[in-house]
Amino acid sequence: xSCEKFQEMILTDYLDRELSAQRRASLEAHLTQCxxxxxxxxxxxxxxxxxFEQLERLKPSPQLWANIKEAIEEDPQPAVRGALVDFWExxxxxxxxxxxxxxxxxxxxxxxxxxxxxxxxxxxxxxxxVESVAEEEVEYLASLMEGTESMDxxxxxxxxxxxxxxxx
Amino acid sequence: xxxxxxxxxxxxxxxPDAFEEIYKASAGYVLNVxxxxxxxxxxxxxxxxxxxLIIHRKLKDFRFDAAFKTWVYRITVNVSINYAKKSNKAxxxxxxxxxxxxxxxxxxxxxxxxxxxxxxxxxxxLGVLNPDQxxxxxxxxxxKLSYQEIAETLDININTVRTRIKxxxxxxxxxxxxxxxxVL
Numbered sequence: 001x002s003c004e005k006f007q008e009m010i011l012t013d014y015l016d017r018e019l020s021a022q023r024r025a026s027l028e029a030h031l032t033q034c035x036x037x038x039x040x041x042x043x044x045x046x047x048x049x050x051x052f053e054q055l056e057r058l059k060p061s062p063q064l065w066a067n068i069k070e071a072i073e074e075d076p077q078p079a080v081r082g083a084l085v086d087f088w089e090x091x092x093x094x095x096x097x098x099x100x101x102x103x104x105x106x107x108x109x110x111x112x113x114x115x116x117x118x119x120x121x122x123x124x125x126x127x128x129x130v131e132s133v134a135e136e137e138v139e140y141l142a143s144l145m146e147g148t149e150s151m152d153x154x155x156x157x158x159x160x161x162x163x164x165x166x167x168x
Numbered sequence: 169x170x171x172x173x174x175x176x177x178x179x180x181x182x183x184p185d186a187f188e189e190i191y192k193a194s195a196g197y198v199l200n201v202x203x204x205x206x207x208x209x210x211x212x213x214x215x216x217x218x219x220x221l222i223i224h225r226k227l228k229d230f231r232f233d234a235a236f237k238t239w240v241y242r243i244t245v246n247v248s249i250n251y252a253k254k255s256n257k258a259x260x261x262x263x264x265x266x267x268x269x270x271x272x273x274x275x276x277x278x279x280x281x282x283x284x285x286x287x288x289x290x291x292x293x294l295g296v297l298n299p300d301q302x303x304x305x306x307x308x309x310x311x312k313l314s315y316q317e318i319a320e321t322l323d324i325n326i327n328t329v330r331t332r333i334k335x336x337x338x339x340x341x342x343x344x345x346x347x348x349x350x351v352l
Contacts (some may be wrong), residue, residue: 011334011338061213064213065195068217068220
């Protein structure tokens with residue numbers, strides 16, 4: 001391992017005692033042999049660790065708790081009412097639509113209703129369908145005429161249908 | 169210092185005595201972390217007040233997945249970092265701090281004899297760092313949290329903790345080197 005890697009380790013895990021026993025032994029063996037890394041470890045401890053050791057700790061003043069108590073009492077979202085407030089907020093969300101979304105939904109609904117009410121536009125396919133149906137009607141009428149002509153004058157004769165043959 | 173789950177549940181249900189218990193057990197480290205991240209007692213007290221208001225509001229959401237102390241540290245660090253980033257107060261008072269550091273390095277005094285100067289140097293050293301590095305270093309060097317605990321508190325990878333601490337210490341050593349070169 002290079003001195004650079006050892007020094008990275010010194011700055012972090014070594015100084016903070018986070019190294020495994022095996023790695024620590026390996027690093028300490030290197031320190032006995034490398035004056036540069038030894039010097040670096042000493043400077044790092046002195047410059048980056050020792051200044052923060054045994055720092056005086058602040059004690060919270062009685063006024064701080066008084067302020068917090070007061071702030072909690074004035075808080076619009078106290079913990080006890082929190083569940084109720086949450087429920088109300090969730091309920092509102094269920095029925096909440098942002099204004100632009102509501103407007104858009106209204107417009108879409110109106111368009112759908114108009115399309116349903118208005119007659120469908122006549123396209124080429126539609127004309128072809130109408131023509132086809134008309135031709136069928138003409139053929140049907142023609143066949144009826146032929147059927148009438150095939151009957152005899154007293155009305156005997158038939159339509160030539162299978163059902164007629166069945167009953168006759 | 170440990171806060172039982174029972175106290176947390178009682179406080180979440182609105183018991184003011186239980187919440188006061190939580191305050192008494194946590195206010196010290198909340199105030200000190202905020203103080204070291206922000207560098208001024210009045211800012212730290214303001215942040216402490218905000219932290220306990222947040223704790224009070226969010227207690228009902230605490231699911232006991234993490235240790236309560238870790239959760240409180242996380243809120244404290246987040247509020248402190250946000251405060252530091254938003255604050256217009258220039259924490260980076262490098263020039264005057266370097267003079268104090270030089271005096272500290274030269275003086276052969278006990279820390280008790282010159283606690284005030286030492287506090288200024290510590291505040292100056294932390295002021296060199298960005299808020300994320302500062303929070304990591306404070307949790308490690310002042311609060312003595314392990315890398316794993318810091319990772320859980322800040323919700324970051326343990327290697328990110330290593331990287332932040334490494335860069336923070338490199339920055340501190342660079343400043344010290346500069347000061348020492350000027351002194352000698």
